[in-house]
Amino acid sequence: MTALQIIFLITAGVILASAVMVVTTRNMIHAALWLIVTLFGAAVLFALLNAAFIAVVQVVVYIGAIAILFIFAVMLTRREMRDRGAQLNSGWWLSAVVAALTFGGLFFLLRGWNGFSTHAPDLSSGADAVQLLGQALVSPDAYVLPFEVASVLLLAALVGAVYVAFQKKGEE
Amino acid sequence: MEFWSNPIKAAADWLTSIFTGWGMPASAANVVVSLIGVVALIVVVMVLDIMLVWLERKIVARFQDRLGPNRLGPFGLIQPFADIIKLLIKEDTTPAGADRVVYNIAPILAMMAVLLLWAVLPIAPILFGVDINVGALYIIAVGAIGTLAIITAGWASNNKYALLGAFRQVAVMISYEIPMVVAILIPTMLAGTMGINSIVEAQKVWYFWLAPLAAVLFLVSALAELGRAPFDLAEAESELIAGHHIEYSGMKFGMFYAAELLHAFTFGGFMAAFFFGGWRGPGVAQFPLLGLFWFLLKALIGYWVFGWIKYTMPRIRIDHMLALNWKFLVPVSFVLLMVVALMNSLLRGSDFYVIGMFLSNVAVGWGALEIVRASARRQRKEIEAPAQAASPQH
């Protein structure tokens, strides 16, 4: 067991445990904080894979913007922070069976896939990953069109947010 | 001479050889030596933090035409230690109904967020934590942890003023992150790399001369990120008592306070690294450790400028703060980014590089101020015209 594998197993355990806590905890703010732990675990996984840029972007965007948005949204809409009521409803055994069947089916399907054991090609050691990413984003025969479309997508998101908020303001 | 050209590496190699001599495998020895280095850096930073308490009080005293602490020790240098002892022995009351776990984590998060920043700050050419190649974005990521610390502190205190103060502070912090990120993008673009030590190394000409408006943008948005005056509405005693740290006492409050001062110094350091050449200065090529002296000098000057602004300007109201950001700083920063990118690509390598970039920055700044002035003139005319029409003298 290399050190990398140990760290991966610990991180994966933390992610799974905090994901379970997000869903089962009764306090909404605690759910948001457990979500932050999960997202941080995902950033650690990216760092383990040497994807430094994506790891840092995960923290900046997910934890720095989206988690804060979640916390604001929870505090805006919830008068009471605790989830009253039962955690499970009467059909829980059926959902457990469906989940187990889905897991079994996926396991069976992916068992024969050799993608798990093939090594992804290593980047040439002199290459700077972020430079390559940057050049790929602007070169006309790589990803420049998705790059520009991404900005249009963000514009659409902004306009949509303005529209929804405007509705709310109109109602007030 | 060999020792002086890289004393840190010599010390690290010597320690590693001791550990492998004891039978540790090489990788474990490396980890232990790294750990010793990290602990040493953090201890030095904490001592610096303690001296910053003294420095802050002396600066504010001089600006207010008085002496500051001068009873304990020569020039009052023992004063911060007395403060620490006081904070340690103060009772630590937890308010009723506070969320215990979250309440206790918040000060630790606040301090951790600042200490993590020291991992990428290039103090000397051979003395820095790591030079990861995404250093510039790493700063923003750590800022996100700081934001989290504030919001958890505010919520966990079970106090509506703490919650209000925390929300306002977080709203200001996230708003001012946009001009700060763009102000960091400009040295990144000029240097062609995100690693902060690499940005310092690429500064043959200080980036302050190439992009002065970016330095001003960074200064203003850093002040807002730090929550220092004139953007310290969340801590204003007359408005919200103490904002998110109302219910904290003793060492927990000490952690918030020390984190704020150290954060200010760290941003002084980043200002020096991004715009004023960091550890660059005469003599650094022969004696790399001299870079430490230059860096500290520049960071202290930056810290003094932060204090100068804090103790001179009155506080800004929350809606003015947010309007300043979204209606002035964000558009100006994006326009500046486009202009600097264009000028950099057009003038790079030509003789007019420095003067061309400097003048283009000045032009953008002047243009922005003219637009604001024109809109203010128009608004004033709108307010004065009906007033004049209604005045009985006409």
Place this chain on the structure above:
Amino acid sequence: MHTEWLIIGLFLLVGAAVPGAAILTARIIAPRKPNPIKQSTYECGIETVGENWVQFKAQYYIFALVFLVFDVETVFLFPWAITLNVLPLFAVVEGIIFILILVAGLVYAWRKGMLEWA
């Protein structure tokens, strides 16, 4: 490459341990005499009025939303920015188009009154 992240991980651990140790020291040394009056919530020295829940302005959420869009945009701009020293002018123009589209979005939000605090 992994050594870099190891050092950052060490900074995280030590950075959490140092304030933790300081607070723990304070907990050991400081007196503890809790009583209900000391532990009541602070409200400028008087008894708390009203419930402990604050009506949250919707404006905070709108600012956070606008911030999110611009945050993602600046994250896209980072890989673009570091290539400008090696690529010709068209890379700059592509980036300028990207920024202009989003500045148009900002102007739209401004005109619709989304950036007012009131």
